[in-house]
Amino acid sequence: MPDSSVKGSTEKRKGEHVDIVLSEPVNSASNYWDDVTLIHNSLPEIDFDSISTETRFLGRKINAPIMISGMTGGFERARGINRNLAEAASELQIPMGVGSQRAALENPALAETYRIVADYDVPVVIANIGAPQLVGQRGKRAYDVEDAVRAMKMIDADALAIHMNYLQEVVQPEGDRVASGVISAMERIAGRMPVIAKETGAGISRKTALRLKKAGVRAIDVGGLGGTSWSAVEYHRAKARGNEMGERLGKTFWNWGIPTPVSVAEANVGLPVIASGGIRNGLDAAKAICLGASCVGLAGALIRSASESRSAVITELQGIMEELRVAMFLTGSANVRNLSKKECVVSGMTGVWMGLD
Ligand SMILES: Cc1cc2nc3c(=O)[nH]c(=O)nc-3n(C[C@H](O)[C@H](O)[C@H](O)COP(=O)(O)O)c2cc1C
Numbered sequence: 001m002p003d004s005s006v007k008g009s010t011e012k013r014k015g016e017h018v019d020i021v022l023s024e025p026v027n028s029a030s031n032y033w034d035d036v037t038l039i040h041n042s043l044p045e046i047d048f049d050s051i052s053t054e055t056r057f058l059g060r061k062i063n064a065p066i067m068i069s070g071m072t073g074g075f076e077r078a079r080g081i082n083r084n085l086a087e088a089a090s091e092l093q094i095p096m097g098v099g100s101q102r103a104a105l106e107n108p109a110l111a112e113t114y115r116i117v118a119d120y121d122v123p124v125v126i127a128n129i130g131a132p133q134l135v136g137q138r139g140k141r142a143y144d145v146e147d148a149v150r151a152m153k154m155i156d157a158d159a160l161a162i163h164m165n166y167l168q169e170v171v172q173p174e175g176d177r178v179a180s181g182v183i184s185a186m187e188r189i190a191g192r193m194p195v196i197a198k199e200t201g202a203g204i205s206r207k208t209a210l211r212l213k214k215a216g217v218r219a220i221d222v223g224g225l226g227g228t229s230w231s232a233v234e235y236h237r238a239k240a241r242g243n244e245m246g247e248r249l250g251k252t253f254w255n256w257g258i259p260t261p262v263s264v265a266e267a268n269v270g271l272p273v274i275a276s277g278g279i280r281n282g283l284d285a286a287k288a289i290c291l292g293a294s295c296v297g298l299a300g301a302l303i304r305s306a307s308e309s310r311s312a313v314i315t316e317l318q319g320i321m322e323e324l325r326v327a328m329f330l331t332g333s334a335n336v337r338n339l340s341k342k343e344c345v346v347s348g349m350t351g352v353w354m355g356l357d
Contacts, residue, residue: 010103011075011110017233018072018081021303026232028201028225032259033284035350036291039343044332051328053321055336057095057272057295058159058194058218060123064321065289065336068096069221069276069297070128070161070198071306073114074103081306082113086120088313092321095124095295097161101151102133105143111154118156126196127157131164132176134185148189159194161221162186167202167256168230171249172238183215190216199223201230201277203258209267219272221297224260226278228300231256261291261346262353268292282323289336290344 020026053064068085072078082098089096096117104111117125129143129151136142148160164182169175189195196219197204197212203224204212212220235250237243258266260277267273275288276297285296298320305312333339346354 010106014072014074014078014099014103016237018077018303018307020233020236021228021300022307024232024236026228026236027300028227028229028232028255028257028278030226030255030259030349031278031280032224032226032261032350033278033280033287035346035348036261036287037345037347038283038287038290038327038331039345040330041332044329046329046332046334048325048329050334051325052335053324053328055294058124060158062095062123063093064324065293065295066094066285066317066320066324067124067274067295067297068094068302069299070097070099070126070163071299071303072099073101074099074110075113079113079116083116084306084308084310084313085302086117086122087310088317089122090120091314092317093123094317095126096122097126097297098128098155100128100130100163101154102130104154105129105147105150114155124159125155125157127151127155127160129160129162131162131182131186132166132169132178134162134189135178135181137176137178142185145189145192148193152193159196159218160189161196161198162189163198163200163223165200165230167253168200168234171231171234171246171253173243173245183211186212186217187215190218194218196221196274198274199263201225201228202256203260203263203277204267205258205263206266206269209269213269213271217271219274219294220267220269221274221276222260222263222267224263224275224277225255225257226260227276229254259350259353261287261350264288264291264293265354282320282325283327285320285324286327286331286339287344289339290342292340
Protein backbone atom coordinates (compact mmCIF):
# COMPACT_ATOMS: atom_id res chain seq x y z
CA MET A 1 0.00 0.00 0.00
CA PRO A 2 0.94 3.47 0.65
CA ASP A 3 4.62 3.81 1.16
CA SER A 4 6.21 3.48 4.49
CA SER A 5 9.78 3.18 5.48
CA VAL A 6 9.87 0.21 7.79
CA LYS A 7 12.97 -1.86 7.58
CA GLY A 8 13.15 -4.29 4.69
CA SER A 9 12.77 -3.60 1.04
CA THR A 10 9.79 -1.83 -0.51
CA GLU A 11 9.30 -4.94 -2.65
CA LYS A 12 8.95 -7.24 0.34
CA ARG A 13 6.65 -4.83 2.11
CA LYS A 14 4.28 -4.55 -0.85
CA GLY A 15 3.98 -8.34 -0.98
CA GLU A 16 3.29 -8.48 2.75
CA HIS A 17 0.55 -5.87 2.39
CA VAL A 18 -1.30 -7.92 -0.20
CA ASP A 19 -0.91 -11.12 1.85
CA ILE A 20 -2.19 -9.43 5.02
CA VAL A 21 -5.19 -7.89 3.27
CA LEU A 22 -6.03 -11.33 1.84
CA SER A 23 -5.62 -13.29 5.06
CA GLU A 24 -6.25 -11.09 8.11
CA PRO A 25 -9.15 -8.91 9.31
CA VAL A 26 -8.18 -5.39 8.21
CA ASN A 27 -11.46 -3.55 7.86
CA SER A 28 -12.47 -0.75 10.17
CA ALA A 29 -15.11 -1.64 12.77
CA SER A 30 -17.96 0.14 10.95
CA ASN A 31 -18.78 0.59 7.32
CA TYR A 32 -20.45 4.00 7.19
CA TRP A 33 -22.23 3.36 3.91
CA ASP A 34 -24.70 1.39 6.09
CA ASP A 35 -25.78 4.77 7.51
CA VAL A 36 -26.83 6.05 4.09
CA THR A 37 -30.18 5.01 2.58
CA LEU A 38 -31.48 5.87 -0.86
CA ILE A 39 -35.16 6.66 -1.15
CA HIS A 40 -37.25 4.10 -3.00
CA ASN A 41 -39.36 5.23 -5.93
CA SER A 42 -42.37 2.96 -6.62
CA LEU A 43 -43.00 4.68 -9.93
CA PRO A 44 -39.57 5.12 -11.50
CA GLU A 45 -41.10 6.02 -14.90
CA ILE A 46 -37.92 4.92 -16.70
CA ASP A 47 -37.07 1.61 -18.40
CA PHE A 48 -34.32 -0.47 -16.86
CA ASP A 49 -32.75 -1.14 -20.25
CA SER A 50 -32.44 2.54 -21.06
CA ILE A 51 -30.45 3.39 -17.92
CA SER A 52 -26.99 4.75 -18.70
CA THR A 53 -24.09 4.60 -16.23
CA GLU A 54 -21.80 6.37 -18.70
CA THR A 55 -20.07 9.48 -17.45
CA ARG A 56 -16.93 11.57 -17.92
CA PHE A 57 -13.91 11.58 -15.68
CA LEU A 58 -10.90 13.90 -16.14
CA GLY A 59 -12.17 14.67 -19.62
CA ARG A 60 -12.55 11.03 -20.72
CA LYS A 61 -15.68 9.03 -21.35
CA ILE A 62 -16.02 6.03 -19.04
CA ASN A 63 -18.67 3.30 -18.91
CA ALA A 64 -19.49 3.70 -15.23
CA PRO A 65 -18.41 5.99 -12.38
CA ILE A 66 -16.36 3.16 -10.92
CA MET A 67 -12.58 3.13 -10.60
CA ILE A 68 -10.06 0.50 -9.60
CA SER A 69 -8.08 2.22 -6.85
CA GLY A 70 -4.29 2.02 -6.82
CA MET A 71 -3.07 -1.07 -5.01
CA THR A 72 0.11 -2.61 -6.07
CA GLY A 73 3.28 -3.04 -8.10
CA GLY A 74 6.94 -3.56 -7.30
CA PHE A 75 7.15 -7.33 -6.83
CA GLU A 76 6.73 -10.23 -9.20
CA ARG A 77 3.20 -11.28 -8.20
CA ALA A 78 2.01 -7.67 -8.54
CA ARG A 79 2.61 -7.84 -12.28
CA GLY A 80 -0.12 -10.50 -12.59
CA ILE A 81 -2.45 -8.55 -10.29
CA ASN A 82 -1.99 -5.36 -12.31
CA ARG A 83 -2.46 -7.30 -15.56
CA ASN A 84 -5.76 -8.81 -14.34
CA LEU A 85 -6.97 -5.39 -13.21
CA ALA A 86 -5.89 -3.65 -16.43
CA GLU A 87 -7.58 -6.28 -18.61
CA ALA A 88 -10.80 -5.79 -16.66
CA ALA A 89 -10.54 -1.97 -16.75
CA SER A 90 -10.00 -2.12 -20.50
CA GLU A 91 -12.84 -4.58 -21.12
CA LEU A 92 -15.27 -2.55 -19.00
CA GLN A 93 -13.81 0.87 -19.96
CA ILE A 94 -13.33 2.21 -16.46
CA PRO A 95 -10.36 4.04 -14.86
CA MET A 96 -7.59 2.31 -12.95
CA GLY A 97 -4.70 3.30 -10.73
CA VAL A 98 -1.52 1.44 -9.84
CA GLY A 99 0.03 1.21 -6.38
CA SER A 100 2.85 3.41 -5.16
CA GLN A 101 5.61 3.47 -7.78
CA ARG A 102 8.35 4.15 -5.28
CA ALA A 103 9.75 0.64 -5.69
CA ALA A 104 10.31 1.18 -9.42
CA LEU A 105 11.55 4.75 -9.02
CA GLU A 106 14.24 3.31 -6.78
CA ASN A 107 14.84 0.15 -8.78
CA PRO A 108 13.91 0.56 -12.47
CA ALA A 109 14.10 -3.23 -12.95
CA LEU A 110 10.70 -3.37 -11.21
CA ALA A 111 9.00 -0.93 -13.61
CA GLU A 112 7.51 -3.78 -15.65
CA THR A 113 5.26 -4.80 -12.72
CA TYR A 114 3.46 -1.45 -13.20
CA ARG A 115 4.10 -0.82 -16.90
CA ILE A 116 2.03 -3.86 -17.88
CA VAL A 117 -1.02 -1.59 -17.46
CA ALA A 118 0.05 0.43 -20.52
CA ASP A 119 -0.47 -2.67 -22.71
CA TYR A 120 -4.24 -2.31 -22.34
CA ASP A 121 -6.74 0.26 -23.54
CA VAL A 122 -7.66 1.61 -20.09
CA PRO A 123 -9.57 4.93 -20.50
CA VAL A 124 -7.90 6.71 -17.55
CA VAL A 125 -4.62 5.42 -16.07
CA ILE A 126 -3.47 6.87 -12.76
CA ALA A 127 0.14 6.86 -11.56
CA ASN A 128 0.90 6.89 -7.83
CA ILE A 129 3.52 8.32 -5.48
CA GLY A 130 3.45 9.06 -1.75
CA ALA A 131 3.16 12.51 -0.19
CA PRO A 132 5.72 11.65 2.53
CA GLN A 133 8.30 10.97 -0.17
CA LEU A 134 7.95 14.57 -1.41
CA VAL A 135 9.85 15.84 1.62
CA GLY A 136 13.18 14.53 2.88
CA GLN A 137 12.77 11.71 5.40
CA ARG A 138 15.74 10.89 7.62
CA GLY A 139 18.41 11.68 5.11
CA LYS A 140 16.50 10.26 2.17
CA ARG A 141 16.23 12.38 -0.96
CA ALA A 142 12.86 14.10 -1.52
CA TYR A 143 11.07 13.21 -4.75
CA ASP A 144 10.64 16.13 -7.12
CA VAL A 145 8.78 17.02 -10.29
CA GLU A 146 11.18 14.87 -12.36
CA ASP A 147 10.31 11.77 -10.30
CA ALA A 148 6.62 12.51 -10.81
CA VAL A 149 7.22 12.77 -14.57
CA ARG A 150 9.05 9.41 -14.50
CA ALA A 151 6.16 7.78 -12.64
CA MET A 152 3.67 9.13 -15.21
CA LYS A 153 5.79 8.04 -18.20
CA MET A 154 6.40 4.59 -16.73
CA ILE A 155 2.75 3.65 -17.28
CA ASP A 156 1.61 6.25 -19.84
CA ALA A 157 -0.59 7.78 -17.18
CA ASP A 158 -3.27 10.44 -17.58
CA ALA A 159 -3.00 11.70 -13.99
CA LEU A 160 -0.86 11.27 -10.90
CA ALA A 161 -2.33 10.30 -7.52
CA ILE A 162 -0.30 11.63 -4.63
CA HIS A 163 -1.29 9.50 -1.68
CA MET A 164 -1.43 10.87 1.84
CA ASN A 165 -0.86 8.06 4.34
CA TYR A 166 0.39 9.66 7.52
CA LEU A 167 -1.83 7.43 9.63
CA GLN A 168 -0.02 4.39 8.30
CA GLU A 169 3.37 6.08 8.65
CA VAL A 170 2.90 7.23 12.23
CA VAL A 171 1.67 3.92 13.64
CA GLN A 172 5.00 2.40 12.64
CA PRO A 173 7.82 3.52 14.89
CA GLU A 174 10.11 3.54 11.80
CA GLY A 175 7.58 5.24 9.48
CA ASP A 176 8.09 8.51 7.63
CA ARG A 177 7.01 11.17 10.09
CA VAL A 178 8.18 14.38 8.43
CA ALA A 179 5.11 16.16 7.09
CA SER A 180 6.11 19.83 6.80
CA GLY A 181 6.47 21.08 3.28
CA VAL A 182 4.20 18.52 1.62
CA ILE A 183 1.57 20.97 0.40
CA SER A 184 4.08 23.17 -1.41
CA ALA A 185 5.69 20.09 -2.98
CA MET A 186 2.24 18.98 -4.16
CA GLU A 187 1.62 22.45 -5.57
CA ARG A 188 4.85 22.31 -7.59
CA ILE A 189 3.85 18.99 -9.10
CA ALA A 190 0.23 20.04 -9.67
CA GLY A 191 1.56 22.97 -11.72
CA ARG A 192 3.09 20.50 -14.16
CA MET A 193 0.60 17.61 -14.47
CA PRO A 194 -2.94 16.62 -13.42
CA VAL A 195 -2.75 15.59 -9.77
CA ILE A 196 -5.32 13.66 -7.75
CA ALA A 197 -4.86 14.18 -4.00
CA LYS A 198 -5.63 10.81 -2.45
CA GLU A 199 -6.07 9.69 1.13
CA THR A 200 -5.74 6.03 1.95
CA GLY A 201 -8.37 5.27 4.57
CA ALA A 202 -8.54 8.23 6.95
CA GLY A 203 -10.55 10.70 4.85
CA ILE A 204 -10.15 14.36 3.91
CA SER A 205 -11.77 17.26 5.78
CA ARG A 206 -13.24 20.37 4.15
CA LYS A 207 -10.33 22.51 5.31
CA THR A 208 -7.79 20.11 3.80
CA ALA A 209 -9.85 19.87 0.59
CA LEU A 210 -9.78 23.66 0.28
CA ARG A 211 -5.98 23.71 0.77
CA LEU A 212 -5.60 21.04 -1.90
CA LYS A 213 -7.80 22.97 -4.29
CA LYS A 214 -5.68 26.07 -3.73
CA ALA A 215 -2.59 24.00 -4.44
CA GLY A 216 -4.02 23.24 -7.87
CA VAL A 217 -4.98 19.57 -7.66
CA ARG A 218 -7.47 18.41 -10.30
CA ALA A 219 -9.49 15.93 -8.19
CA ILE A 220 -9.78 14.65 -4.64
CA ASP A 221 -9.94 10.96 -3.74
CA VAL A 222 -11.22 11.02 -0.18
CA GLY A 223 -9.97 7.52 0.80
CA GLY A 224 -12.16 7.63 3.89
CA LEU A 225 -12.71 5.48 6.96
CA GLY A 226 -14.94 2.44 6.62
CA GLY A 227 -13.00 -0.07 4.54
CA THR A 228 -9.37 -1.18 4.57
CA SER A 229 -7.64 0.20 7.66
CA TRP A 230 -3.89 0.71 7.15
CA SER A 231 -3.50 1.00 10.87
CA ALA A 232 -4.89 -2.56 11.02
CA VAL A 233 -2.51 -3.75 8.31
CA GLU A 234 0.45 -2.30 10.22
CA TYR A 235 -0.88 -3.87 13.43
CA HIS A 236 -0.61 -7.30 11.81
CA ARG A 237 2.87 -6.60 10.44
CA ALA A 238 4.10 -5.31 13.78
CA LYS A 239 2.63 -8.29 15.61
CA ALA A 240 4.33 -10.75 13.27
CA ARG A 241 7.67 -9.01 13.86
CA GLY A 242 7.25 -8.78 17.64
CA ASN A 243 7.22 -4.98 17.49
CA GLU A 244 5.18 -4.12 20.57
CA MET A 245 4.93 -0.37 20.00
CA GLY A 246 3.78 -0.82 16.41
CA GLU A 247 1.23 -3.41 17.54
CA ARG A 248 -0.08 -1.07 20.19
CA LEU A 249 -0.35 1.98 17.93
CA GLY A 250 -1.92 -0.06 15.11
CA LYS A 251 -4.59 -1.38 17.43
CA THR A 252 -5.37 1.98 19.08
CA PHE A 253 -5.73 3.84 15.77
CA TRP A 254 -7.42 0.98 13.86
CA ASN A 255 -10.64 3.05 13.48
CA TRP A 256 -9.12 6.52 13.12
CA GLY A 257 -10.40 8.84 10.45
CA ILE A 258 -13.30 10.62 8.80
CA PRO A 259 -16.05 8.26 7.58
CA THR A 260 -16.09 8.09 3.79
CA PRO A 261 -19.64 9.44 3.24
CA VAL A 262 -18.85 12.39 5.52
CA SER A 263 -15.62 13.06 3.66
CA VAL A 264 -17.41 12.91 0.29
CA ALA A 265 -19.71 15.71 1.44
CA GLU A 266 -16.89 17.68 3.10
CA ALA A 267 -14.45 17.46 0.21
CA ASN A 268 -16.97 18.75 -2.30
CA VAL A 269 -15.20 22.04 -2.98
CA GLY A 270 -15.82 22.32 -6.69
CA LEU A 271 -13.43 19.59 -7.88
CA PRO A 272 -14.35 16.05 -8.92
CA VAL A 273 -14.58 13.87 -5.80
CA ILE A 274 -13.70 10.19 -5.86
CA ALA A 275 -15.41 8.26 -3.07
CA SER A 276 -13.17 5.46 -1.87
CA GLY A 277 -13.01 3.67 1.45
CA GLY A 278 -15.34 0.77 2.14
CA ILE A 279 -17.20 0.65 -1.17
CA ARG A 280 -18.40 -2.98 -1.26
CA ASN A 281 -20.95 -3.06 -4.04
CA GLY A 282 -22.93 -1.04 -6.57
CA LEU A 283 -25.44 0.09 -3.97
CA ASP A 284 -22.65 1.76 -1.97
CA ALA A 285 -21.50 3.31 -5.25
CA ALA A 286 -25.00 4.70 -5.90
CA LYS A 287 -25.08 6.19 -2.39
CA ALA A 288 -21.73 7.89 -3.01
CA ILE A 289 -22.92 9.42 -6.29
CA CYS A 290 -26.08 10.62 -4.52
CA LEU A 291 -23.88 12.35 -1.92
CA GLY A 292 -21.95 14.21 -4.62
CA ALA A 293 -19.09 11.93 -5.74
CA SER A 294 -18.14 11.94 -9.43
CA CYS A 295 -16.78 8.43 -9.26
CA VAL A 296 -16.13 5.72 -6.65
CA GLY A 297 -12.92 3.77 -6.06
CA LEU A 298 -12.56 0.19 -4.88
CA ALA A 299 -9.47 -1.53 -3.53
CA GLY A 300 -10.13 -4.08 -0.76
CA ALA A 301 -13.25 -5.39 -2.51
CA LEU A 302 -11.20 -6.29 -5.62
CA ILE A 303 -7.90 -7.61 -4.31
CA ARG A 304 -9.07 -11.22 -3.98
CA SER A 305 -10.43 -11.46 -7.52
CA ALA A 306 -7.40 -9.54 -8.80
CA SER A 307 -5.14 -12.19 -7.27
CA GLU A 308 -7.15 -14.89 -9.06
CA SER A 309 -7.80 -13.99 -12.68
CA ARG A 310 -8.93 -11.43 -15.19
CA SER A 311 -12.35 -13.07 -15.44
CA ALA A 312 -12.80 -13.04 -11.66
CA VAL A 313 -12.24 -9.24 -11.66
CA ILE A 314 -14.62 -8.77 -14.58
CA THR A 315 -17.33 -10.88 -12.90
CA GLU A 316 -17.00 -8.88 -9.68
CA LEU A 317 -17.08 -5.51 -11.45
CA GLN A 318 -20.01 -6.52 -13.67
CA GLY A 319 -21.92 -7.43 -10.50
CA ILE A 320 -21.11 -4.02 -9.04
CA MET A 321 -22.20 -2.26 -12.24
CA GLU A 322 -25.47 -4.22 -12.33
CA GLU A 323 -26.16 -3.32 -8.67
CA LEU A 324 -25.57 0.32 -9.52
CA ARG A 325 -28.08 0.08 -12.38
CA VAL A 326 -30.66 -1.57 -10.10
CA ALA A 327 -30.22 1.24 -7.53
CA MET A 328 -30.58 3.77 -10.33
CA PHE A 329 -33.78 2.09 -11.53
CA LEU A 330 -35.29 1.98 -8.05
CA THR A 331 -34.57 5.67 -7.48
CA GLY A 332 -35.88 6.61 -10.92
CA SER A 333 -32.48 7.79 -12.15
CA ALA A 334 -32.00 7.40 -15.90
CA ASN A 335 -28.36 8.53 -15.74
CA VAL A 336 -25.59 9.41 -13.30
CA ARG A 337 -26.52 13.08 -13.27
CA ASN A 338 -30.12 12.24 -12.26
CA LEU A 339 -28.84 10.00 -9.48
CA SER A 340 -26.60 12.77 -8.15
CA LYS A 341 -29.69 14.97 -7.69
CA LYS A 342 -31.68 12.48 -5.61
CA GLU A 343 -32.08 12.84 -1.88
CA CYS A 344 -30.97 10.24 0.62
CA VAL A 345 -31.30 9.64 4.35
CA VAL A 346 -28.18 9.78 6.51
CA SER A 347 -28.45 8.25 9.97
CA GLY A 348 -26.27 6.98 12.82
CA MET A 349 -22.76 8.26 13.43
CA THR A 350 -22.55 9.51 9.84
CA GLY A 351 -25.64 11.66 10.42
CA VAL A 352 -24.06 13.07 13.58
CA TRP A 353 -20.86 13.97 11.71
CA MET A 354 -22.81 15.58 8.90
CA GLY A 355 -24.84 17.62 11.36
CA LEU A 356 -21.64 19.27 12.65
CA ASP A 357 -20.83 22.70 11.37
C1 LIG B 1 -3.62 -4.32 -1.10
C2 LIG B 1 -3.77 -2.82 -1.13
C3 LIG B 1 -2.69 -2.03 -1.48
C4 LIG B 1 -2.81 -0.64 -1.54
N1 LIG B 1 -1.74 0.12 -1.96
C5 LIG B 1 -1.91 1.46 -2.18
C6 LIG B 1 -0.85 2.23 -2.77
O1 LIG B 1 0.24 1.73 -3.04
N2 LIG B 1 -1.09 3.55 -2.97
C7 LIG B 1 -2.28 4.13 -2.65
O2 LIG B 1 -2.47 5.32 -2.90
N3 LIG B 1 -3.26 3.43 -2.05
C8 LIG B 1 -3.10 2.11 -1.84
N4 LIG B 1 -4.12 1.38 -1.27
C9 LIG B 1 -5.25 2.10 -0.70
C10 LIG B 1 -6.46 2.09 -1.59
O3 LIG B 1 -6.20 2.69 -2.85
C11 LIG B 1 -7.68 2.77 -0.92
O4 LIG B 1 -7.44 4.15 -0.78
C12 LIG B 1 -7.99 2.22 0.45
O5 LIG B 1 -7.66 0.84 0.53
C13 LIG B 1 -9.45 2.37 0.81
O6 LIG B 1 -10.27 1.67 -0.10
P1 LIG B 1 -10.96 0.25 0.25
O7 LIG B 1 -11.67 0.42 1.54
O8 LIG B 1 -11.84 -0.04 -0.94
O9 LIG B 1 -9.85 -0.77 0.35
C14 LIG B 1 -4.03 -0.02 -1.20
C15 LIG B 1 -5.12 -0.83 -0.84
C16 LIG B 1 -5.01 -2.19 -0.80
C17 LIG B 1 -6.21 -3.02 -0.40
